[in-house]
Amino acid sequence: MTISTLKSRPTYPGLSPDHNARSNIIVCDKAGAEAVTELFSRADDTFAKRSTVIVAEGTTDQDAETLKTALAPATVGFQPSLETGIARLREFLKDAPMGLRLYAAGSEPLIGSVVQAAADYSIDHLSIRTEHRGSLKRRVQCVHCKGFTENVTTNPVTCSHCGLTLMVRDHYSRRLAAFQGVCIDAEVPGEVPETEALYQ
Amino acid sequence: MALTFKDETFRDDFTFSNSPAAIRRFPFPFVEDxxxxxxNxxxxxxxxxxxxFEFPFDIDEHYVSEMRDRAMVLQEDPARCQALPHMMMAQWDMLELVMMSMARDYPDLFTLTRDGSKWHWVNRPLKIEQTFTFGDASTLPYEPMEYIGRQVQGxxxxxxxxxNQLWMDAGIITSQADWSLDFDVGMNFFEWHGPVPLAHEAGVFERALKFLLNLQISNPVRRLNWTMTINPRLDTSPENYHKWGKDRTTVTPENVGQKVHLRVEMQGLFRLPRSNAILFSIRGYLLSLDQLVTVPKWGRRLHRVLKTLPEELIGYKGLSRYRDTTIEWLSKYDDGAPTSRGGGPD
Known part of the structure; x- marks a missing residue:
């Protein structure tokens, strides 16, 4: 479902271990954590030891324990939200040494936020290994008021800032980590097609 | 050519129109039917x-009014002009190229005097006079791209x-045919062309990119592109689409000639010497169909082009709601006579 012919649409080839990296930082959500477990199972024994995993989604204590066990012996840190997870990532990147490899696994807003933050530290987006897992929800920027609407699962969607009904285009900005939303009934106000749950 | 600048508007009461001389020089983009x-x-x-095509940067009778419209757009939405931090050298390259060209090609209107890095610029139509230090942005009221961008059409x-890629890392875009600089800034050549239908599959962008990567200093190139706009509105941005989109439903058989405009972009590409960046100029021309059909060849040909336009392009260019009405109106001007090759009037 994340496949599109539009050239600005990112592709996520899947996680693969870089055995040459001295250390790894992996950002994931709960769904993405499964991809990380699989990544570890494909890598050599010391790969996980060299890895720090940031789980950027609220978890119960029990979930956290299960994940810690599944991801051992990696260092696992838990953050209550994507926002705090990215803030944590930025702290790591600020002091990051040479030989660091960055990974992201989970929803598109998560991957996009990691790529966006990494760009501030001159990490090329193509060097980041990514895998999409879980929800197809999108982050959408309203082209009119410039506000971001998070966790969008339908098309069209109402802008959470200005209230216009937006068509979600596949056109994607890495800099904004968002898809473009354009008023769908600008020509004939009220002429809105049925809402489809395209991005569950 | 002595220019008389028109006092006209591209919004609200839309007083824009072309003089007979401006119609004759309109860059009609269709070389066949x-x-x-x-x-291309x-x-x-x-x-x-x-x-x-006489000069690299064409200045015409709409200059002063277009610059006034640009200032209004930038006042409302400063994000129409953006440059990523590493583009400062390229901004100066652009300022130099545009100022040198305008002063050389329109000496009655613009004068540039250079003494080392001390430059003196005079723009008579806009009543601007500026002394500044080339390379020192603090000596200009805006960054260099915006400074000169507010004084040149397009x-x-x-x-x-x-x-091996081109990255759109700066721009001043106030009269765009429905694309957003704010959204696209920082994208590569394939990414910002992402929404264009059919052309990717035809390999157009791969060939064009390969060509442009090898663009040489002093050998600029150009192409024409086109769309249609209802009312002579310059700011057909996606940002304001919710305001102008309904114009597309106002076309009737009675008002086609006044409302529907052919909008042609003369796109120029210039290699810049210090930064090795490429300057892309999008110089727009508007012509109402009433004025267009004063050239019989153009009336005939536009009728045929619109009739045979591929479905994807009709949607992409936003013509769906008024194409049939327009074709019907144009049919009165198409007697079936053969048309000559090329876009120029017979």
């Missing part, structure tokens, strides 16, 4: 006297070149 995308790039060399973007 049908249209499809192609890499040619050298941007000196064209016939008085034509829009939208501009600047493409950085790295990794």
């Amino acid at each position: 049908k249209y499809m995308y192609s890499v 790039i040619e050298p941007h060399t000196t064209g016939p006297e008085g034509s829009v 939208d501009f973007s600047i493409q950085d070149q790295r990794d």
Whole structure:
């Protein structure tokens, strides 16, 4: 479902271990954590030891324990939200040494936020290994008021800032980590097609 | 050519129109009776006297009013002009190229005096006089791209070149045909063209990119592109689409001639010497169909082009709601006579 012919649409080839990296930082959500477990199972024994995993989604204590066990012996840190997870990532990147490899696994807003933050530290987006897992929800920027609407699962969607009904285009900005939303009934106000749950 | 600048508007009461001389020099983009995308790039060399191709940056009777409209757009939405931090050298490159060209080609209107890095710029139509230090942005009221961009017709973007790609890392875009600089800034050549239908599959962008990566200093190139706009509105941005979109439903058989405009972009591409970036100029021309059909060949040909336009392009260019009405109106001007090759009037 994340496949599109539009050239600005990112592709996520899947996680693969870089055995040459001295250390790894992996950002994931709960769904993405499964991809990380699989990544570890494909890598050599010391790969996980060299890895720090940031789980950027609220978890119960029990979930956290299960994940810690599944991801051992990696260092696992838990953050209550994507926002705090990215803030944590930025702290790591600020002091990051040479030989660091960055990974992201989970929803598109998560991957996009990691790529966006990494760009501030001159990490090329193509060097980041990514895998999409879980929800197809999108982050959408309203082209009119410039506000971001998070966790969008339908098309069209109402802008959470200005209230216009937006068509979600596949056109994607890495800099904004968002898809473009354009008023769908600008020509004939009220002429809105049925809402489809395209991005569950 | 002595220019008389018109006092006109591109919004609200829409008083814009072309003089008979401006109609004759309109860059009609269709060289035959049908249209499809192609890499229609040619050298941007000196064209016939008085034509829009005579100089690298064409200044015409709409100059002063267009610059006033640009200032209004930037006032409302400063994000129409953006440059990523590494583009400062390219901004100066652009300022130099545009100022040198305008002063050379329109000496009655613009004067540039250079003494080392001390430059003195005089713009008579806009009543601007500025002394500044080339390379020192603090000596100008705006950053260099915005400073000169407010004084030259056409939208501009600047493409950085790295990794065998072009990256749209700066631009001043206030009269765009429905694309957002704010959204696209920082994208590569394939990404910002992402929404264009059919052309990717035809390999157009791969060939064009390969060509542009090898663009040489002093050998600029150009191509024509086109769309249609209801009312002579310059700011057909996606940002304001919710305001102007309903114009497309106002076309009736009675008002086609006044409302529907052919909008042509003369796009120029210039290699910049210090930054190795590429300056992309998008110089727009508007012509109402009432004025267009005063050239019989153009009336005939536009009728045929619109009739045979591929479905995807009708949607992409936003013509769906008024294309049939327009074709019907144009049919009165198509007697079936053969048309000559090329876009110029007979």
